[in-house]
Amino acid sequence: MDVGVRRLILACVCGVLAYLAGAGVAWATNDAGKNTGNPPLPLSEMRVEALSQGKVALFQLYDTAAAKAFYMQLPLTLDLTNFRDAQWMFYPPERLNVSHREAYHDGKKGELSYYAPWGDVFMLYKDFYAGDEMHRLGIGLQGVDDIAAMSGSVVVRKAAAMDNSGGNSMNITIHSNGKRIVFELNDSAASKSLLTQLPLTIAVENYGHNEKIFYPPKKLDTANTPLAGNVPSGTLAYYAPWGDVVMFYGSFHAAPGLYELGHAISGSEHIGALSGTLRIDKGM
Secondary structure (H helix, E strand, C coil), X not given: CCHHHHHHHHHHHHHHHHHHCCHHHHCCECCCCCXXXXXXXXXXXXXXXXXXXXXXXXXEEXXXXXXXXXXXXXXEEEECEEECCCEEEECCCCXXXXXXXXXXXXXXXXXXXXXCCCCEEEEECCCEEEEEEEEEEEEEEECHHHHHHXXXXXXXXXXXXXXCCCCCCCEEEXXXXXXXXXXXXXXXXXXXXXXXXXXXXXXXXXXXXXXXEECCCCCCCCCCCCECXXXXXXXXXXXXXXXXXXXXXXXXXXXXXXXXXXXXXXXXXXXXXXXXXXXXXXCC
16 A cells, blocks of 8 residues: 555544544644644754755754654664655654654644654655644754755764854854854844853744844843944844844834844845744854
């Protein structure tokens, strides 16, 4: 039987059993289809890369037992199987132990996940909804758009650990949904206050029509920090009255309490599309 048909049948059976057991209530979804019962998972320092057909995708793993068990099996060279033109999957030698806190139904492009009934790890190159539970292993940092072009076999190996000291200590990198934005910071007290709090995994919010904002755990020291004037797109700033860091994807006028932190040197075109959770690291 075709692999896609078998998984579809299994998904239907699991869905019926979950309904009969009342799990449909426990794992209810909101209007957007997202699980409402699972808290965000913390990210670890573990990174892995998948290489196939000259394409490379880089993933950062969550801080979970399943992700650690997968990481310990690397490096691996395995056959790839396509599933429903949305994911490439492969089978690690040893199965992973998963928990409900890692489970989800709405897969997003760029995610690395695990399907416990079959024991396969898969890379999503399209958004994907599953009737039964998938389990999150990590998020794509780079090469997400290259996953679709993979085929045949894949080499999965541990990637170099992130250098949190940074080659240039006044650069920071923001990762989100497979996109990467690098900001060069000025030599101000506020910028240094932000650097001391990195790395961070933090929620990003939309504000107005030209800002993405996040709230660092501690307020920044604005002593000897320049006020922001009329700022261009790509500017990184700090709004002291609210304690939020602002990434501008459109121009903005000067405002009391708005301090300049730096500007984007790559990836500024991705600021407007930021959503969900950010990973912020020192360096490039």
